[in-house]
Amino acid sequence: MGDGVTPTAASAPGKCILFGEHAVVYGQPAVAVAIEQRLTVAMTPAPSWSVDGSPLNSKKHPHIVMLKDALMDEDRPMAIHISGDIPNASGLGSSAALSAAVGAAMHHLSTQQQPLDKDRLSSLAHLAEAHAQGGRASPMDASTSVEGGVVILSNQREERGDWLYTRRLETPEGERTWEVHSLPAATEEVHLVLGNTGVHAPTSRQVAMVAKALAAQPHRMQEIEAIGTVARRGIDALIRGDYEAVGHAMSENHLLLRNLGVSSPELENLIQAAAPTSLGVKLTGAGGGGCMVALTRDPKTTGEAIELAGGRVLISRLGNPGVHLDSSG
Numbered sequence: 001m002g003d004g005v006t007p008t009a010a011s012a013p014g015k016c017i018l019f020g021e022h023a024v025v026y027g028q029p030a031v032a033v034a035i036e037q038r039l040t041v042a043m044t045p046a047p048s049w050s051v052d053g054s055p056l057n058s059k060k061h062p063h064i065v066m067l068k069d070a071l072m073d074e075d076r077p078m079a080i081h082i083s084g085d086i087p088n089a090s091g092l093g094s095s096a097a098l099s100a101a102v103g104a105a106m107h108h109l110s111t112q113q114q115p116l117d118k119d120r121l122s123s124l125a126h127l128a129e130a131h132a133q134g135g136r137a138s139p140m141d142a143s144t145s146v147e148g149g150v151v152i153l154s155n156q157r158e159e160r161g162d163w164l165y166t167r168r169l170e171t172p173e174g175e176r177t178w179e180v181h182s183l184p185a186a187t188e189e190v191h192l193v194l195g196n197t198g199v200h201a202p203t204s205r206q207v208a209m210v211a212k213a214l215a216a217q218p219h220r221m222q223e224i225e226a227i228g229t230v231a232r233r234g235i236d237a238l239i240r241g242d243y244e245a246v247g248h249a250m251s252e253n254h255l256l257l258r259n260l261g262v263s264s265p266e267l268e269n270l271i272q273a274a275a276p277t278s279l280g281v282k283l284t285g286a287g288g289g290g291c292m293v294a295l296t297r298d299p300k301t302t303g304e305a306i307e308l309a310g311g312r313v314l315i316s317r318l319g320n321p322g323v324h325l326d327s328s329g
């Protein structure tokens with residue numbers, strides 16, 4: 001970048017699931033918000049494709065290779081530089097943010113079009129996620145990162161929220177369909193405090209564990225339905241801007257997730273530390289490790305309590321801007 005060429009740069013947010021993880025796999029609604037933490041990519045014309053100084057490699061960078069093949073001419077190689085503050089592999093959507101930002105920059109380079117075609121971008125980012133995850137990925141992370149704000153996913157059109165589009169994916173288990181909606185972003189001065197346990201628990205393992213429990217005890221599908229009921233209550237509270245009720249629904253959602261068996265001692269430790277100063281608190285994402293989230297009016301005190309209990313802390317407002325172009329070369 002020292003030669004004076006302005007890179008084409010785009011950034012996209014990570015995400016945090018407020019309601020409905022695991023139950024969404026069985027068709028119940030789930031809600032995610034775009035967080036303040038972002039990932040930025042900067043692309044500069046170069047003699048060959050590279051990512052942070054290493055040659056572009058389809059094993060190491062499956063999302064980028066797929067997007068390049070879909071969006072870019074072969075004869076315009078770029079040096080890609082990635083930066084940002086979304087931790088990797090913690091359930092905060094860093095890979096979808098990478099797909100959204102890379103997709104936005106490549107889309108601009110190949111079409112010079114503004115504004116970005118968000119429907120196409122989120123569809124491509126979803127396909128890139130699925131491509132990198134053996135054909136299984138919901139559009140939750142990709143849509144939240146592209147659209148920003150608050151996103152609801154369900155297997156039916158929900159009365160609450162504005163319907164955006166339907167997403168379909170051919171998975172190893174057959175075709176799956178999702179209805180994607182957006183909710184107005186929150187305006188009130190409430191914050192999310194995310195506490196990272198530092199324990200890595202693969203999403204696939206957690207999802208398989210729930211599937212096994214439901215196969216062994218089919219009556220436990222009631223627990224999945226109960227998560228859906230709580231999620232719908234949480235969505236209503238979000239729309240009303242009633243954050244006491246949002247927090248209450250989050251804590252209820254957590255108890256159901258804990259009963260389902262997807263919490264962990266490390267998550268419970270951070271949740272217990274955050275609870276006294278929070279409106280609501282729960283694990284977020286697949287569980288077993290990864291992150292918890294607290295909704296609070298006092299992020300400093302809640303964050304300190306989580307840190308004292310051994311968690312790594314990120315603070316974010318609810319509902320932040322989606323992908324955007326930061327500069328065009």
Ligand code: PMV
Nearest residue numbers: 021022024091138203285286
């Ligand atoms: O841990 P994350 O952010 O990848 O979230 C997983 C959410 C699940 O509902 C557990 C799985 C899924 O595909 O929706």
